[in-house]
Amino acid sequence: MPEIPDLEAFSKNLTKKLKGAKLEALVVHQRAKVKPAAAAIRKAIVGKKLVEVYRDGKQLRFLFEGKQLLGVHLMLHGEFRWEVEKKPAYLLVEFAFKGKPVLWLTDFHRQANIFLDPEPSAVPDVLDKKLTLAAWKKFLDNDAMIKNHLRNQDLLRGMGNAYTDEILYEAGISPFSVSSKIPVDKIKALMKAIKKVYKQASAEIKKNDPDVIGGEYRAFMKVHNSKRDTTPSGAAILKKTTGGSKTYYTKEQQLYK
Numbered sequence: 001m002p003e004i005p006d007l008e009a010f011s012k013n014l015t016k017k018l019k020g021a022k023l024e025a026l027v028v029h030q031r032a033k034v035k036p037a038a039a040a041i042r043k044a045i046v047g048k049k050l051v052e053v054y055r056d057g058k059q060l061r062f063l064f065e066g067k068q069l070l071g072v073h074l075m076l077h078g079e080f081r082w083e084v085e086k087k088p089a090y091l092l093v094e095f096a097f098k099g100k101p102v103l104w105l106t107d108f109h110r111q112a113n114i115f116l117d118p119e120p121s122a123v124p125d126v127l128d129k130k131l132t133l134a135a136w137k138k139f140l141d142n143d144a145m146i147k148n149h150l151r152n153q154d155l156l157r158g159m160g161n162a163y164t165d166e167i168l169y170e171a172g173i174s175p176f177s178v179s180s181k182i183p184v185d186k187i188k189a190l191m192k193a194i195k196k197v198y199k200q201a202s203a204e205i206k207k208n209d210p211d212v213i214g215g216e217y218r219a220f221m222k223v224h225n226s227k228r229d230t231t232p233s234g235a236a237i238l239k240k241t242t243g244g245s246k247t248y249y250t251k252e253q254q255l256y257k
Contacts, residue, residue: 025096045068073115223249
């Protein structure tokens, strides 16, 4: 699933390519998940110019003139691509902007979806500047396992499986720690790790493909990386699968319970 650094890269590159262009046509293919019906979405955005694309939690927002907003959730395998000669069987939506290549939304699982007028969320984004040390202390005052707690989108938006492992590794906190048992110095370390890991990941993604609009690039990851057996410091990478998600960690990380 694309996470924050991926979505930030996609949004910046889509904005750079499509900003100011008028949407001339929207083709919604069979089995595409849309809300409301495709006709209503077309009526709302076709003929309008794109203002920008930006990330909102684990989703993207396409802002058109007149403050018309279209939400896009890529889910696990959704991907934006520029049109090529042969259309894939799993093509869901086509965005035709005037004078621009046609933008495809694809997903072989057909779970990616678009929706009109997404409601603003009161749940803070993990990169929200309002998340002070005091706010983090309050948030972590919970007996849930730290990794699960950080990934709970009803409480904190944006964090996904892979980068949560990377962030907890950077902070030196075991993903199996009890949230409320984490000391203040480690909460501070967690706050720094979030910014550092996302910033470094964004730089790596840009270096790998400056114009990326889809997919995932994870080769640089230090711990959540199936091709590594050890971390850069030489620690053995351990793996555990729970609830369909894989957790990558090391014994170097402190367990708080």
